[in-house]
Amino acid sequence: MNSTEATGAGRALPPHTFILFGATGDLARRKLYPALYDLFQDKLLPERFAVVGAARRSYTDESFRDELRAALEEFGRNSIEPELWEQFAKHFSYCAVDVRNPEEFKKLNEQVRKVEQAFDIPEQRVFYLAMAPEFFGEVALHLYDSKLSDVKGWRRLIIEKPFGRDLSSAETLNSQLREVFEEEEIYRIDHYLGKEMVQNIEVLRFANSIFEPVWNNRSIANVQITSSETVGVEDRASYYERSGALRDMVQNHMLQMVMMIAMEPPSRLKTEAIRDEKVKVLRSLRRFSENEVKAHVVRGQYGEGPDKSGKTLPAYRNEHGVDAASNTETFIAARLYIDNFRWAGVPFYIRTGKRMSVKATEIVIQFKDMPRMYFNQEGQLLPNLLVIRVYPEEGISIQLNAKRPGTDGTVVPVAMEFSQEPDNSPEAYVRLLYDGIQGDSTFFTRWDEVSLAWKFVDPIAAAFRDGIPPLSEYESGSFGPAASNELVEHDGFVWWPVTGQSQPPAEQAPERQHLPGRPVG
Numbered sequence: 001m002n003s004t005e006a007t008g009a010g011r012a013l014p015p016h017t018f019i020l021f022g023a024t025g026d027l028a029r030r031k032l033y034p035a036l037y038d039l040f041q042d043k044l045l046p047e048r049f050a051v052v053g054a055a056r057r058s059y060t061d062e063s064f065r066d067e068l069r070a071a072l073e074e075f076g077r078n079s080i081e082p083e084l085w086e087q088f089a090k091h092f093s094y095c096a097v098d099v100r101n102p103e104e105f106k107k108l109n110e111q112v113r114k115v116e117q118a119f120d121i122p123e124q125r126v127f128y129l130a131m132a133p134e135f136f137g138e139v140a141l142h143l144y145d146s147k148l149s150d151v152k153g154w155r156r157l158i159i160e161k162p163f164g165r166d167l168s169s170a171e172t173l174n175s176q177l178r179e180v181f182e183e184e185e186i187y188r189i190d191h192y193l194g195k196e197m198v199q200n201i202e203v204l205r206f207a208n209s210i211f212e213p214v215w216n217n218r219s220i221a222n223v224q225i226t227s228s229e230t231v232g233v234e235d236r237a238s239y240y241e242r243s244g245a246l247r248d249m250v251q252n253h254m255l256q257m258v259m260m261i262a263m264e265p266p267s268r269l270k271t272e273a274i275r276d277e278k279v280k281v282l283r284s285l286r287r288f289s290e291n292e293v294k295a296h297v298v299r300g301q302y303g304e305g306p307d308k309s310g311k312t313l314p315a316y317r318n319e320h321g322v323d324a325a326s327n328t329e330t331f332i333a334a335r336l337y338i339d340n341f342r343w344a345g346v347p348f349y350i351r352t353g354k355r356m357s358v359k360a361t362e363i364v365i366q367f368k369d370m371p372r373m374y375f376n377q378e379g380q381l382l383p384n385l386l387v388i389r390v391y392p393e394e395g396i397s398i399q400l401n402a403k404r405p406g407t408d409g410t411v412v413p414v415a416m417e418f419s420q421e422p423d424n425s426p427e428a429y430v431r432l433l434y435d436g437i438q439g440d441s442t443f444f445t446r447w448d449e450v451s452l453a454w455k456f457v458d459p460i461a462a463a464f465r466d467g468i469p470p471l472s473e474y475e476s477g478s479f480g481p482a483a484s485n486e487l488v489e490h491d492g493f494v495w496w497p498v499t500g501q502s503q504p505p506a507e508q509a510p511e512r513q514h515l516p517g518r519p520v521g
């Protein structure tokens with residue numbers, strides 16, 4: 001693959017030192033090193049750059065580079081070219097730091113200055129916190145005290161999710177960070193915003209004149225956003241037990257996709273103008289009382305179920321590290337309302353869960369039915385759908401109705417299909433690192449987005465604590481509890497099948513044909 005083409009970015013990044021806290025962790029190995037290597041291979045990293053890895057483990061520069069290489073071999077998308085590897089690896093060094101010990105930041109400061117001299121890098125520093133959020137505030141403080149954050153050039157702080165576990169903890173964390181960094185210097189990662197098709201929503205909507213006239217409650221019947229996973233909790237029980245699907249997926253990724261679909265056209269395609277419009281969506285998002293949570297939210301937890309080979313997968317409550325009486329939700333479906341002029345009355349259905357039958361992220365926009373006077377085929381006339389496939393097979397399809405060739409006058413659904421070339425999109429982290437290092441925060445989360453998202457989520461979390469709505473068990477390998485279907489069917493709709501793959505024309509997909517559109521009346 002020619003990944004420069006794929007990254008879609010042409011300009012090399014400015015000289016900088018990338019100080020990576022959590023350099024020995026899973027995220028660094030799985031995502032960040034492969035992304036840095038892709039950028040290097042694409043000649044998007046400048047000559048004058050250095051990465052200083054920081055964590056407690058006692059690595060030498062050499063053994064750190066060995067780990068780096070192993071991570072690239074295991075998780076990288078591209079094969080490692082020996083010559084390129086030599087050039088890449090020499091930019092990496094390691095400093096053993098326990099972030100709870102302020103003294104150790106002095107050592108890190110010396111190391112950073114040393115590499116800045118060696119590579120002739122101006123004081124332009126990116127601090128990336130790939131470690132547990134409980135450390136974020138402390139790290140910021142020690143960066144200040146040690147003068148590491150005191151630079152003549154620019155500095156940026158990139159932080160991972162989760163950003164707090166409710167509004168109050170998020171506010172505390174934000175004020176800790178803001179004691180050292182300006183809002184413009186803080187880059188809060190939501191990796192869904194780095195996904196090609198999520199970024200493409202903006203282009204689809206604002207570069208095509210056919211959509212804007214119908215992008216509203218006069219033409220759209222409902223919006224369905226699904227992010228389903230096949231994996232269970234894996235080895236993250238200690239985090240997930242306190243988080244659940246609501247905090248893990250809804251507060252961030254699902255709401256980000258809602259915002260991208262629902263936002264008004266920004267005054268300019270500039271960072272703050274785009275973020276302003278996204279924030280307005282959250283301001284219009286209806287906040288639920290406990291009774292409304294009961295009516296609009298479904299929560300589930302996976303039970304046992306067969307895997308592909310027929311072996312029984314354990315129920316969530318039997319997973320390692322999970323409380324045997326846990327009430328943590330591993331699935332959520334909800335009916336959201338955006339109470340503004342454009343969207344009043346249009347339900348936005350979202351659902352996300354672990355241990356479901358497919359790994360897929362899809363957005364389906366269902367248009368309103370035509371009057372049935374011409375082609376009333378006893379409920380067989382399907383609605384027009386716009387399907388945005390975010391994962392795995394990135395693409396867009398539009399479902400239309402057309403005449404079946406011949407004389408019987410039958411109307412059949414057909415799909416117009418655009419598929420992104422496989423493997424031609426950069427990993428979300430490649431794009432996000434590129435944007436973050438160059439100081440483009442469009443696809444990062446601004447503080448007011450985070451705080452409004454928590455204001456929406458907190459009352460739902462409170463209702464969950466009161467046992468509202470009841471937690472429904474669903475079988476591993478299914479598509480969530482029956483209550484999720486009932487939520488949508490109550491309004492006369494169905495969840496459209498989600499596969500994450502380009503669909504054959506609907507004519508050849510009979511399971512789609514018997515699905516009703518919105519019933520008349």
Ligand SMILES: NC(=O)C1=CN([C@@H]2O[C@H](COP(=O)(O)OP(=O)(O)OC[C@H]3O[C@@H](n4cnc5c(N)ncnc54)[C@H](OP(=O)(O)O)[C@@H]3O)[C@@H](O)[C@H]2O)C=CC1
Nearest residue numbers: 022023024025026027055056057097098099130131160161
């Ligand atoms: N893993 C993933 O795919 C994803 C992770 N995230 C987020 O990224 C962050 C990191 O996650 P992940 O990499 O999985 O976590 P890991 O537990 O794998 O890594 C944690 C890192 O922090 C270091 N660390 C722990 N304590 C200290 C300390 N006192 N001083 C210095 N370093 C310390 C560890 O190194 P050492 O033990 O050597 O000190 C290790 O490098 C979290 O916020 C997580 O939510 C977000 C999305 C996906």
Ligand SMILES: O=C1O[C@H](COP(=O)(O)O)[C@@H](O)[C@H](O)[C@H]1O
Nearest residue numbers: 161191227229248249253361391
């Ligand atoms: O942030 C998270 O996202 C992943 C799902 O991301 P995807 O890119 O694979 O769709 C999820 O598994 C994880 O629990 C959550 O923390």
